[in-house]
Amino acid sequence: MSGFDLAMVSAGLRRVAIAWDPHFIPRCDSTQELARSALEAGARSGWLTITDFQTRGRGRQGRTWDAPPARALLFSALLRSPVATPSLVPLLAGQAVAQGIEDATGLLTELKWPNDVLAGGRKLAGILCERPSGSLVIVGVGANVNQSAEELTLESPATSIAVALGEPVSREAVMIALLNAFDTIWERAAREGSAWIVPAWRSRSPMLGREVTFNLGGIQQAGVAEDISDDGALVIRAADGRLTRLSAGDVHEVRTPGAQL
Numbered sequence: 001m002s003g004f005d006l007a008m009v010s011a012g013l014r015r016v017a018i019a020w021d022p023h024f025i026p027r028c029d030s031t032q033e034l035a036r037s038a039l040e041a042g043a044r045s046g047w048l049t050i051t052d053f054q055t056r057g058r059g060r061q062g063r064t065w066d067a068p069p070a071r072a073l074l075f076s077a078l079l080r081s082p083v084a085t086p087s088l089v090p091l092l093a094g095q096a097v098a099q100g101i102e103d104a105t106g107l108l109t110e111l112k113w114p115n116d117v118l119a120g121g122r123k124l125a126g127i128l129c130e131r132p133s134g135s136l137v138i139v140g141v142g143a144n145v146n147q148s149a150e151e152l153t154l155e156s157p158a159t160s161i162a163v164a165l166g167e168p169v170s171r172e173a174v175m176i177a178l179l180n181a182f183d184t185i186w187e188r189a190a191r192e193g194s195a196w197i198v199p200a201w202r203s204r205s206p207m208l209g210r211e212v213t214f215n216l217g218g219i220q221q222a223g224v225a226e227d228i229s230d231d232g233a234l235v236i237r238a239a240d241g242r243l244t245r246l247s248a249g250d251v252h253e254v255r256t257p258g259a260q261l
Contacts, residue, residue, distance in 0.1 A: 017187035100178035
């Protein structure tokens with residue numbers, strides 16, 4: 001039994017821009033699939049499911065997201081885009097997760113395009129945004145909360161809040177902070193429009209201006225991550241000056257020997 005206190009989470013939500021309707025299930029195949037089924041059944045924006053354990057958790061590019069039971073925060077939400085450009089939702093979600101973790105823990109976080117949240121250069125959370133049909137986006141989040149260093153088995157260098165702080169934290173407190181950050185950011189986007197979204201994302205990401213590798217059409221290529229476009233695409237400049245826009249995919253920073261991972 002996890003002891004996850006859904007009532008505590010529900011009571012702590014601000015619900016200004018998002019009418020959160022949270023649900024908890026101890027174990028499931030995938031919260032993304034539960035959200036998809038809920039959408040097909042008529043669920044509205046703000047519907048949310050949280051689980052302690054996924055048997056087929058999905059990350060980006062068809063990868064799995066694995067976490068030991070009752071250690072991470074694993075959830076998917078149905079959200080309406082607060083701006084006219086739905087491709088900006090991943091940037092909004094990334095900022096919400098980063099801000100929520102900072103609010104709950106004081107950890108300094110960074111963003112890596114398209115959807116990773118880092119602490120100390122290591123992956124702390126991942127986000128998967130899917131838009132199956134209609135106007136709602138399924139936003140899935142996996143955040144490493146109380147895993148030990150030995151339990152972090154991601155291929156890329158990873159960390160958890162507990163590892164970074166040196167002590168475990170309340171998952172409910174982190175969940176409340178995350179969802180309230182989503183609400184705050186969705187409220188701002190609905191009020192101010194989209195002009196601030198990309199500049200705010202840039203301010204949280206150290207990757208711009210650095211050399212990266214990426215796969216395009218099955219060919220591994222390299223360049224410098226130059227900018228984020230107004231619609232959320234990553235702009236990469238090749239050595240010959242040619243510009244490439246990526247709207248999805250994997251991008252890896254080229255690190256010099258001895259650099260911190």
